[in-house]
Amino acid sequence: MLPENFNFDLIKAQIVAAIAQYGGKILLAILVLIIGRFLISKITHLVSQALDKRKVDRDVQPFLNSLVNVMLNIMLLLSIAGILGIQTTSFVAVLGAASLAVGFALQGSLANFAGGVLILIFKPYRVGDLISAQGFTGVVEAIQIFNTILVTVDNKTIILPNGALSTSPITNISGKGKIRVDMVFAAGSQNGVDAIRAAIRKVVDICPTALKNVEHDILVTKLTENAIFFDVRVWTPSDTFWDTYYYINEGISKQYALDGIGAPQPALLNVALKQ
Structure with missing residues (x-):
């Protein structure tokens, strides 16, 4: 009422x-x-x-x-x-005044914002680059104001705060447009250096993602009693790093079989054969 x-x-x-x-x-x-x-x-x-x-x-x-x-x-x-x-x-x-109060409450976010601005200005990496930072390696999918988004080779999404990225070491793997794929291969010393190098060279020469106007290295890096080790360094465009890596590995395995390049023989077996 x-x-x-x-x-x-x-x-x-x-x-x-x-x-x-x-x-x-x-x-x-x-x-x-x-x-x-x-x-x-x-x-x-x-x-x-x-x-x-x-x-x-x-x-x-x-x-x-x-x-x-x-x-x-x-x-x-x-x-x-x-x-x-x-x-x-x-x-x-x-x-x-409200902005100041919020700023104190969000100091971490402001640091990430400042880091994002620095990254956009100085461009240590760009969208599409393959980078390694904070223990993660992946392709930069987006550079946001507060975070950088990476996609790993196994298609995982990694979100990294820009504040940490702007103050820590970053390896821009693909920043130069081309990259060197470093691998090590071994074969039995009974095959001889020239025969092993020739087999490796065949694979490198026909690799579709290897650059044609660059000298690729096939170098003897180590000799043991029963094995010869080669450093194989192949230059390729940055976006075909893994394609080149897997192609060379598989190709050399097949080429060894075609050319009769044998694997290293155990030392004890060699001793037994000599006796």
Whole structure:
């Protein structure tokens, strides 16, 4: 039940007065919000197209799009606050204080953000590069503001914080566009150095992913009583590292069989045969 002193007419009059005073501003603010969001969507789309047209680095494009979107939304928020009669100077001061408090709470995220900016500026690696960092090796799928996304050779997704990446050693395996595949192969010393090298050379020469205008090394690296070891160094485009590695391994195994290149014989067996 309503209290005896409840004045419905007074409440009604206050509501009508509030609507008369603030209703127009609220409707205008809502209208500005709807139109503003529509325009921001169109502007960010145009910015994205302009960046593509000017061939801006694809690593930087997501960051710039996000930055433009955030700045436009802040401007829209300040405009709506002004329409509603909120003092924008006080609003900005409150927003700055809140940002400072959030900044202290998110120091790790800010470090990752700063690391992302440094990576985008100095480009120690790019999207598509094969890198090794923080104990992981994979292809860079995306450079985000806070994280870098790697995809390993076995298709696992690794998310690494940019803060750590910007302050720790990184090996850019594919940054030069070509890479050397280093392997070691052994064969029995009874086959002779020239015969073993010739068998290996056949495989390297027909490898479809080995570079044709580069000298590949087939070097004797170690001699034992019953084995000859070769360092095989094959140059290949960065994106075919593993294709080259597996092709050479399989090819040499087959070529050894075709050319009659035997495996190292145990020393004890040699002694027994001599007796």
